Amino acid sequence: xxxxxxxxxxxxxxxxxxxxxxxxxxxxxxxxxxxxxxxxxxxxxxxxxxxxxxxxxxxxxxxxxxxxxxxxxxxxxxxxxxxxxxxxxxxxxxxxxxxxxxxxxxxxxxxxxxxxxxxxxxxxxxxxxxxxxx
Amino acid sequence: xxxxxxxxxxxxxxxxxxxxxxxxxxxxxxxxxxxxxxxxxxxxxxxxxxxxxxxxxxxxxxxxxxxxxxxxxxxxxxxxxxxxxxxxxxxxxxxxxxxxxxxxxxxxxxxxxxxxxxxxxxxxxxxxxxxxxx
Amino acid sequence: xxxxxxxxxxxxxxxxxxxxxxxxxxxxxxxxxxxxxxxxxxxxxxxxxxxxxxxxxxxxxxxxxxxxxxxxxxxxxxxxxxxxxxxxxxxxxxxxxxxxxxxxxxxxxxxxxxxxxxxxxxxxxxxxxxxxxx
Numbered sequence: 001x002x003x004x005x006x007x008x009x010x011x012x013x014x015x016x017x018x019x020x021x022x023x024x025x026x027x028x029x030x031x032x033x034x035x036x037x038x039x040x041x042x043x044x045x046x047x048x049x050x051x052x053x054x055x056x057x058x059x060x061x062x063x064x065x066x067x068x069x070x071x072x073x074x075x076x077x078x079x080x081x082x083x084x085x086x087x088x089x090x091x092x093x094x095x096x097x098x099x100x101x102x103x104x105x106x107x108x109x110x111x112x113x114x115x116x117x118x119x120x121x122x123x124x125x126x127x128x129x130x131x132x133x134x
Numbered sequence: 135x136x137x138x139x140x141x142x143x144x145x146x147x148x149x150x151x152x153x154x155x156x157x158x159x160x161x162x163x164x165x166x167x168x169x170x171x172x173x174x175x176x177x178x179x180x181x182x183x184x185x186x187x188x189x190x191x192x193x194x195x196x197x198x199x200x201x202x203x204x205x206x207x208x209x210x211x212x213x214x215x216x217x218x219x220x221x222x223x224x225x226x227x228x229x230x231x232x233x234x235x236x237x238x239x240x241x242x243x244x245x246x247x248x249x250x251x252x253x254x255x256x257x258x259x260x261x262x263x264x265x266x267x268x
Numbered sequence: 269x270x271x272x273x274x275x276x277x278x279x280x281x282x283x284x285x286x287x288x289x290x291x292x293x294x295x296x297x298x299x300x301x302x303x304x305x306x307x308x309x310x311x312x313x314x315x316x317x318x319x320x321x322x323x324x325x326x327x328x329x330x331x332x333x334x335x336x337x338x339x340x341x342x343x344x345x346x347x348x349x350x351x352x353x354x355x356x357x358x359x360x361x362x363x364x365x366x367x368x369x370x371x372x373x374x375x376x377x378x379x380x381x382x383x384x385x386x387x388x389x390x391x392x393x394x395x396x397x398x399x400x401x402x
Contacts, residue, residue, distance in 0.1 A: 001191075003202065003241055007310055014183060021186055040202065040239070041186040042141055042178075044310075049282060052289055052309040057269075058396065060387035068271065068308065070340070072204070072241060079382050083391050090389030101388045105308065107271055107340060108383035114213050115242035119194035120235045121224030123217050128192065135325075137338065137375055148317060155320055174336065174373065175320040176275055176312075206338070206375060248347050249376035253328035254369045255358030257351050262326065 001116050002028060002073035004041040009051055009064045016097045017043055023092035024069055031084040032077050035134050053105075065103045067093065074125070075110035082108065135250050136162060136207035138175040143185055143198045150231045151177055157226035158203055165219040166211050169268050187239075199237045201227065208259070209244035216242065269384050270296060270341035272309040277319055277332045284365045285311055291360035292337055299353040300345050303402050321373075333371045335361065342393070343378035350376065 004024055008017070021041050028034040053066045069089065077085075086106055093099035113125035125133070138158055142151070155175050162168040187200045203223065211219075220240055227233035247259035259267070272292055276285070289309050296302040321334045337357065345353075354374055361367035381393035393401070 001239070001241065003204065017183065035191070037188045037191040039186060039188045039191070042180065042202075043184045043186070044178075044312075045184075046310065049285065050311045050313075052307060052311070054305045054307045057303070057305040057307070058386050058392050058401065062387065068310075070271065072243060079391075079394070082382055083394070086385035086391055087389035090385075090387075103387065104385070104389065105269070105387060106385040107269065107379070109243060109340060109377060109379055110383070111241070111243055114216055115244070117220035117224075117238070117240040118192050119196065119224075119237065119239060121221035121238065123213075123220055124192050126213070126217070133192065135373070135375065137336065151317065169325070171322045171325040173320060173322045173325070176314065176336075177318045177320070178312075179318075206377060243377060245375070245377050248350055249378070251354035251358075251372070251374040252326050253330065253358075253371065253373060255355035255372065257347075257354055258326050260347070260351070267326065 001038050001040055001118060002034060002071050004072075005070040006041060006043045007051055007068040008043070008045055009066065010045040010047055012045070019097035020067060020093055020099065023096050024089055027085050027088035027092055028071070031088050032073075032081050034073070037134060060102050062103055063100065065100055067099055067104050069104070069106045070109065071106070072109045072111065074113050074116070135172050135174055135252060136168060136205050138206075139204045140175060140177045141185055141202040142177070142179055143200065144179040144181055146179070153231035154201060154227055154233065157230050158223055160226055161219050161222035162205070165222050166207075166215050168207070171268060194236045196237055197234065199234055201233055201238050203238070203240045204243065205240070206243045206245065208247050208250070269306050269308055269386060270302060270339050272340075273338045274309060274311045275319055275336040276311070276313055277334065278313040278315055280313070287365035288335060288361055288367065291364050292357055295353050295356035295360055296339070299356050300341075300349050302341070305402060328370050330371055331368065333368055335367055335372050337372070337374045338377065339374070340377045340379065342381050342384070
């Protein structure tokens with residue numbers, strides 16, 4: 001499971017928020033081998049002054065359209081997979097939700113398979129063969 | 135310290151929310167050796183469309199009663215402790231807050247003792263003997 | 269990049285919230301070598317019953333003025349840097365936002381440089397020389 005936390009400034013439409021969430025999930029499926037149904041997200045809208053970003057760090061011009069995506073998942077993805085994921089998120093959010101590529105920041109936090117339970121109080125990634133993670 | 139982030143859909147009663155928080159804490163104390171007073175949590179209620187879950191991943195039938203629990207704590211718990219913790223959370227949330235066991239998902243994120251300060255700007259886990267962590 | 273998540277109880281002024289965010293950032297810049305412009309934060313205000321803290325864990329007397337700071341950043345800071353950071357946060361939040369030093373708790377979560385993208389779908393910490401992280 002990844003659990004994904006997405007932060008945006010207040011003011012986006014329902015359709016945009018849905019497209020942002022779906023774009024991040026789609027990129028995980030395509031680039032990181034995440035199962036199609038492994039889809040868990042929290043999307044939070046913030047008032048001004050509660051979501052702080054620098055408008056120029058690393059020479060990138062950010063606006064209030066800034067989207068911050070934090071993905072918690074198990075370690076094991078390669079650097080190439082992560083790079084492909086970043087690029088695909090920026091692309092999909094631009095196409096589907098009109099987010100400027102400059103306004104997409106992403107951070108990954110990795111743990112281990114034993115650190116997940118998906119229900120019934122069971123650590124499924126320890127008890128269920130990988131070909132049944134669907 | 136663990137810091138625990140609990141996500142639920144809007145609509146639960148105050149009593150249910152309190153019971154969910156207390157159940158997660160109780161399970162940490164019983165199964166993972168967390169001190170009784172080491173109790174720090176953030177509980178967030180979400181509108182539809184802001185808290186996304188798959189209703190069938192891994193063959194588990196989830197509903198809008200879905201509760202996601204993310205625990206940040208120091209590494210050092212065994213796999214057996216973690217498995218006992220998952221089972222006890224599902225059990226206590228069912229008994230005390232009427233949460234279906236299918237609707238409880240948990241993720242752990244581990245760090246190290248030097249990564250905590252509990253007040254006064256001091257890294258207590260480096261300066262205080264473990265028998266005084268209470 | 270650090271991404272910083274700050275939790276407070278509802279009721280603080282805009283000026284206090286801004287001072288809390290700026291104090292945490294200032295301490296990161298001074299003590300942990302974080303670039304001045306590397307400033308990204310989420311500040312969340314909570315209703316009673318949604319932000320739980322123990323009023324006496326480790327012998328520290330906490331009040332509803334409690335502030336919890338969670339910092340996600342790349343590994344590499346020394347224990348000495350982290351200890352200096354904790355002390356400086358407590359000091360700055362006290363001076364600038366009237367937060368009692370007892371009411372400041374901090375947790376760090378570390379990842380790796382390849383786990384960050386700051387825009388354009390690129391992993392800047394892999395592609396940009398460190399002397400250009402500004």
